[in-house]
Amino acid sequence: MKYNKSLIATLREDPKEAESKSHRILLRGGFIRQLASGIHTYLPLGWRILLKISSIIREEMDRIGGQELLMPALSPKELWEESGRWNEYGDDMFRLTDRKERDYCLCPTHEEIVADIARNKIRSYRDLPQIWYQIQTKFRDEPRPRFGVLRSRQFIMKDSYSLDSDEQGLDKSFNLHKDAYMKIFNRCGLDFVIVEASGGLMGTGESKEFMALVDGGEDQLAMCEQCDYRANIQIAECKGEHKSFADTAVEEVATPEKRTVEEVTQFLNVSPQNLVKSMFFTAPNKEPVLILIRGDYEIREETITTLLGHDYGPATAEEIKRHFGAEPGFIGPVGIQDLNIYADELLHDAKGMITGANRDGYHIKGLNIGRDVQIKEFANLRKMKIGDRCIKCGGKMVAQTALELGHIFKLGTKYSISLGANFLDEKGQEKPIIMGSYGIGLERIMACACEQKGDERGAAWPISLAPYDIYVAILNPLDKDVTQLSDEVTQLLTEAGFSTIIDDRNVSAGIKFNDSDLIGIPIRVTVGPKGVKNNLVDIFIRETDERFDVAKSEIVAKCSDIKDMLYRRINGH
RNA sequence: CGGGGCGUGGCGCAGUGGUUUAGCGCGCAUGGUUCGGGACCAUGAGGUCGUGGGUUCAAAUCCCACCGCCCCGACCA
Known part of the structure; x- marks a missing residue:
């Protein structure tokens, strides 16, 4: 390849839109070029890197018995209505209409399409297990694309899907993927860790993320200093300290215009641990719920999803006023009869707490959870704080920013049931196929190599990814x-x-x-x-x-x- | 969606009401001299100043609206 006639165009100066290290390197080196927010051309140099990454992935996927195929990027609405995700995906899904006014989407992922193939092609347990994969462009209308190619609206993903007849089979497929992913990221020369993760929109089964440790990554990892417990901070569990205060009678106290935990603690001169935050969650066509968390913690949204389902979200100020007769910041659990109330386990037996009085400008003191509130369930609802204790060994937890390279999920039967992807087992009984879903972001590998190996002079590609030797x-x-x-x-x-x-x-x-x-x-x-x-x-x-x-x-x-x-x-x- | 910033030749920027042909550096083209860590000389091409409307004798410059892009947050496989 001669430089003189090539489409390599390095930039002498840093492009002004690039702030992160990898974005700067990729743009300056002429690897990528942005067309619109979150949409990029992969120029010859960048494309050669992505091809190198693809072939490493192919080799490792083929090694575990994966069969490559290519599904369409465009999909009719009906399949997504069967799974319910036409609605669940909301604004993140690119949608379009054809000339006959039929609705389509640009696929953000392909579980529905896989289930559709499976329900037609898989008849018997003898057809299982299967691993199908593709390397293909995905579309997601991200609310905020950023860091160049790291969070974009059109990106290349290796997605694979396992089909099994039972849980043991799923375990096996899951572990095959885990091993393949370790080989892939190692061969790409990246430093990474495997962490416990949240399934998000995919489902609620076991899932693990492959995280690259980089400064300024989008995700935060919780890591135990002592043992090997590592989890996405969104789902990290921790041991907390129970706190209780003097057991007194409930008493209203005026707190004019003091809404936030910070304002109330300062005004009443107490610690955040003395407060109970009441958070009102609603979902379309479902009963709203009230969640109680101690003042020094944030809510762990993962719990909402697993406990209630992911259509629940924080209520609007309007809904709060209608239900509690008070503005946000002054609501509380006392006297609430018509709601299911969930409380963080640290509030079990808590006495002498302070919470909203359901009256604007007032809080109450002397809240005794056991005495004054009807709790439906106590659970670990709080987000880990730095310095909390490890759930496994009691060690100190620290946080580190990271970049998600890959994610493996045990889907179970969510899609096979909703789309009717069944098989006949040895006894001739019809059963839903058990699925797994596994993704790798190709551009993220490329960007991650820049983050981890690049320096002030530019990229320094691992030999396995380099566009040229x-x-x-x-x-x-x-x-x-x-x-x-x-x-x-x-x-x-x-x-x-x-x-x-x-x-x-x-x-x-x-x-x-x-x-x-x-x-x-x-x-x-x-x-x-x-x-x-x-x-x-x-x-x-x-x-x-x-x-x-x-x-x-x-x-x-x-x-x-x-x-x-x-x-x-x-x-x- | 909230907050902040930006939009002027390919790239980075200056110009923020009045020297009528809108500048500078880099890049690009032609010729020449150079050649081991971003050389030099000469000549030259390239811009509806994001879009639309308004104010004014006069708008890149002031006002309004819209669009696009970036950053922080919200959100998020």
């Missing part, structure tokens, strides 16, 4: 001796199986060096007038900053050694 810098392409040597060198390297990009531009040396650093090609071979007299070239390793003078006859051997060394570094994980 070797950057041949021709320092003076007008010098016949130099071009003759570089032609010979390039031919030797190509014949030895290296992919090369040849910088034959008639520009100054500094530009070539800087571009090769920015583009992040692992090995650079410099052919210039200095070495040409002695048939010497300069070989430079981007990742380690090592430099060697090498005779023409040794170039291929040296580059092979370096390539092997770079692969060993990756596998040394």
Whole structure:
């Protein structure tokens, strides 16, 4: 590949829209180009990286028996109505209408389509298990695309689906994927951890996320300092301390305009632990509920989903006023008869608490949960705070930002039941297929490699992902001796199986060096007038900053050694 | 959706009512001199100043509306 005629366009200055490290590198290096918010072109360099990633994924998916297929990106509404997700997905789903006024979506994921294939093709337990996968473009109308390719509205995903006849089969498929994913991310040269995760819209079964530790990632991980407990902070559980105060009678106290925990604690000169937050949750066509959390905690929304279902959300101020006769900030559980009340387990037996009085401008003191409130269920409803104790070992919990690379779910029968994807078991009984769903974000692997391996000079691709193995810098392409040597060198390297990009531009040396650093090609071979007299070239390793003078006859051997060394570094994980 | 910022040749920016042809750096084109960490000289091409409306003798510049993009938050496989 000759640079001179290529569609490689590096930018001399940082594009102003890029703030995160990976976004800056990808844009400056000419790997991607934005077309609209959250929508990108993958330019030749970026696309070659994505192709490298794809082939690693293919190899590992094929190794666990996955069969590649390609489902359409466009899907009719009916399938999504069968599963209920036509409504559940809401504004995150791109929708469109055809000329006959039929509704379609651009698929954000493909469980429905898989279930549809399965209900037609799978008849018997003898047809199971199956693993189907595709590498395909997904569409999600994210409320806020950001960080370039990290959260975008159109992105490439490897999604696979397992079909099994029983739970043991699902466990096996799940673990096969877990192992394959570890191999994939290791081969891509990334540092990652596996954490407990939330299923979100996918379902409520077991799920794990593959998280890359990066500064400024979108997700937060909760990690125990002592043991190996790691979880997405959204679902991390923790041990908390029970607190109780003096057991007194309920008493109203004026708290004019004091609505938030902070305002009330300051006004009454108490600690947040002394407060009970009352949160009103509603869902369309379902009974609203009241959730009680101690003042020093936030609600763990995952619990709402698992406890109540994900159509529940915080009520509007209007709904609160209508139900409680008071404004948000002044509502409480006392005297509430018509609602199911759930309380965090730390409030069990709590006495002498402060909460809203259901009267504007007033709170009540002396709340005794056991005495004054009818609790339907106590549960762990609170979000972990840094410094809480580990649920497993009691160690101290810390937080770290991370980037989600992949996610594996045990779906169970959610989609097979709603879409009627059944099979006949050994006894001739009809049963729903047990499904799993597994995703990897390809662009995220690319961006993550920039975050973890890149530096102020630009990208430094792991050899397994690099768009080219070797950057041949021709320092003076007008010098016949130099071009003759570089032609010979390039031919030797190509014949030895290296992919090369040849910088034959008639520009100054500094530009070539800087571009090769920015583009992040692992090995650079410099052919210039200095070495040409002695048939010497300069070989430079981007990742380690090592430099060697090498005779023409040794170039291929040296580059092979370096390539092997770079692969060993990756596998040394 | 709330808060903040930005929109001027390909990129980064200046200009914020009146030297009538809107500037600067980079890039691009042509010719020449250079050539080991972002060279130099000369000549040249390229802009409905996001869009629409308004104010004014006069608008990139002031006012209104809309659109787009970025950041923080909300939300989120």
